Amino acid sequence: MDNTISSTAEYYHERTKYRPDNISGHSLDWSKKPPQFKEYPGAESIRLDDKLPFSSEGPVNLRDFPSANGELSAEALARLLFFTNGVTGIMQQPGEYHYYRAAPSAGALYPTDIYLAIRNTPDIPSGIYNFHVRDHRLQRIAPVGFLPADDELFEVLSKATLGHPAIAKSDAILILSTIFLRSSWRYGQRAYRRCMLDTGHVFGNLAAYAPLEGFAATPIAGFVDKEVNDLLGLDPAKEGACVIAPLLAKDDCDVGDDFGLLRSSPYGGYEEVKEENLLNSLVTRSAIQRSSAALARALPDSSGTGRYGASKLKSYSGVTLDSPPPPLHEELRETILRRRSTRAFSGNPITLEQLGHLLEYAYRYDLAGESYETPRYFDPLLLETWVIVHAVSGLQQGTYYYSPATRELKLVGKGDYRQQTHYLALGQELASDAAFVVIHTCDLPAAVERFGDRAYRMIHLDAGHIGQRLNLAAIALELGASGIGGFFDEEVNSLLFIPEREACVYITCIGDPA
Numbered sequence: 001m002d003n004t005i006s007s008t009a010e011y012y013h014e015r016t017k018y019r020p021d022n023i024s025g026h027s028l029d030w031s032k033k034p035p036q037f038k039e040y041p042g043a044e045s046i047r048l049d050d051k052l053p054f055s056s057e058g059p060v061n062l063r064d065f066p067s068a069n070g071e072l073s074a075e076a077l078a079r080l081l082f083f084t085n086g087v088t089g090i091m092q093q094p095g096e097y098h099y100y101r102a103a104p105s106a107g108a109l110y111p112t113d114i115y116l117a118i119r120n121t122p123d124i125p126s127g128i129y130n131f132h133v134r135d136h137r138l139q140r141i142a143p144v145g146f147l148p149a150d151d152e153l154f155e156v157l158s159k160a161t162l163g164h165p166a167i168a169k170s171d172a173i174l175i176l177s178t179i180f181l182r183s184s185w186r187y188g189q190r191a192y193r194r195c196m197l198d199t200g201h202v203f204g205n206l207a208a209y210a211p212l213e214g215f216a217a218t219p220i221a222g223f224v225d226k227e228v229n230d231l232l233g234l235d236p237a238k239e240g241a242c243v244i245a246p247l248l249a250k251d252d253c254d255v256g257d258d259f260g261l262l263r264s265s266p267y268g269g270y271e272e273v274k275e276e277n278l279l280n281s282l283v284t285r286s287a288i289q290r291s292s293a294a295l296a297r298a299l300p301d302s303s304g305t306g307r308y309g310a311s312k313l314k315s316y317s318g319v320t321l322d323s324p325p326p327p328l329h330e331e332l333r334e335t336i337l338r339r340r341s342t343r344a345f346s347g348n349p350i351t352l353e354q355l356g357h358l359l360e361y362a363y364r365y366d367l368a369g370e371s372y373e374t375p376r377y378f379d380p381l382l383l384e385t386w387v388i389v390h391a392v393s394g395l396q397q398g399t400y401y402y403s404p405a406t407r408e409l410k411l412v413g414k415g416d417y418r419q420q421t422h423y424l425a426l427g428q429e430l431a432s433d434a435a436f437v438v439i440h441t442c443d444l445p446a447a448v449e450r451f452g453d454r455a456y457r458m459i460h461l462d463a464g465h466i467g468q469r470l471n472l473a474a475i476a477l478e479l480g481a482s483g484i485g486g487f488f489d490e491e492v493n494s495l496l497f498i499p500e501r502e503a504c505v506y507i508t509c510i511g512d513p514a
């Protein structure tokens with residue numbers, strides 16, 4: 001093992017890299033495929049399907065559908081849950097129906113579940129619920145040994161987040177969890193990466209959609225894991241809470257930016273583990289423990305402008321993009337309903353303006369006064385953005401570094417990289433036929449220094465969230481998009497000429513659909 005590795009996150013990343021010599025198609029045991037939905041037999045159930053804005057008499061005008069204006073109700077929650085991760089497509093497969101969702105998922109395995117802690121809401125008794133995606137209903141769960149009085153639930157969540165102020169102000173908190181087995185069944189130990197990317201995509205829908213109903217969803221990744229998992233009755237060997245998202249009325253959602261950035265317990269180093277224990281070892285090491293929670297505030301960012309791209313590429317020539325974000329807000333419902341991952345691109349070019357629209361929607365930091373509409377990433381500075389341009393009219397083919405703060409694309413390597421991108425994406429044509437490919441990387445040792453092994457979770461959640469915004473903007477512009485979670489990690493470093501400590505986190509392909 002590389003002796004520069006100094007954390008479990010780096011160790012896990014290294015051991016789960018795809019390389020030409022370790023990737024081989026293995027046959028799947030379909031009899032072991034985990035169930036797509038969680039059932040709570042005997043649980044009190046609240047229907048939400050009859051509160052959706054669809055009618056058996058024909059299409060309704062989704063664009064003009066009235067907003068909840070920040071008032072909680074069963075109808076508002078029915079829509080929020082639907083446009084976050086409801087069923088938007090059904091396919092019949094041998095032996096079962098397959099339910100496609102509002103958010104994409106690697107291999108359509110849907111490891112993300114949503115729980116809801118609620119109080120003071122008409123028609124929904126206070127308590128904790130699991131959202132049953134297929135039936136679009138809430139199943140009330142009764143945590144073992146817990147007396148579910150209104151405020152007590154919220155106090156548990158408040159304590160677990162070390163007093164995050166959004167919890168106390170909120171009456172409805174969504175908790176996104178992941179069931180690792182749903183993904184590891186197919187992807188083995190590398191599944192942790194896809195579970196977090198998937199959950200980031202789901203959160204991306206929630207964060208983009210909530211303002212349409214007059215809410216803002218505040219993402220919290222820092223919490224004492226055991227306390228939240230116990231509250232939801234999750235088995236830590238199989239599943240875990242990843243993001244806590246209190247909903248607040250958008251005109252009363254300002255709680256400051258510094259909360260929620262907690263680091264995991266300071267283990268330092270890593271333990272060699274057997275292949276089959278890699279994922280669980282990362283889950284354990286990236287947890288925040290009550291015993292060390294007092295020390296959990298993350299270190300300030302000492303790297304300043306020293307991040308790889310920002311410092312090394314300062315003098316490179318670039319193009320400054322000035323397209324506004326696409327006017328997605330009014331048509332977000334239709335966009336989410338229409339979204340499907342593109343299965344093939346034509347290879348035809350898109351315009352520089354379209355590229356600008358897409359990146360602007362993914363990152364726009366600059367909507368002064370409308371902070372609830374600016375995407376709230378845990379720490380976007382942990383990620384570097386690279387754009388591999390295959391076919392964008394008005395832009396040379398090549399590899400570019402994108403700086404969201406200045407909207408500059410800096411040309412790093414001139415040339416046609418379609419073949420190399422195709423190869424590193426495990427031979428998927430999506431990567432060579434796309435008009436451009438966005439790659440997110442992270443200086444992993446630096447991220448771990450700030451957030452402990454928890455950093456690994458945060459960078460994948462943020463990359464999934466950015467990926468979802470790219471997907472939504474692409475669909476709104478009549479383009480196509482697809483995530484790529486399987487890639488030869490080190491080939492990405494070779495393509496971009498970046499050091500090994502820069503870990504490839506995620507790839508998104510965008511272009512003209514075939």
Ligand SMILES: Cc1cc2nc3c(=O)[nH]c(=O)nc-3n(C[C@H](O)[C@H](O)[C@H](O)COP(=O)(O)O)c2cc1C
Nearest residue numbers: 100104105106107108197198340341483484485486
């Ligand atoms: C994290 C992630 C990784 C993905 N990786 C790939 C991939 O490598 N190749 C691919 O063709 N599709 C990939 N997809 C797209 C999924 O296959 C797709 O989301 C899933 O089949 C559900 O279909 P839908 O997105 O059309 O709803 C990925 C999606 C996500 C969210």
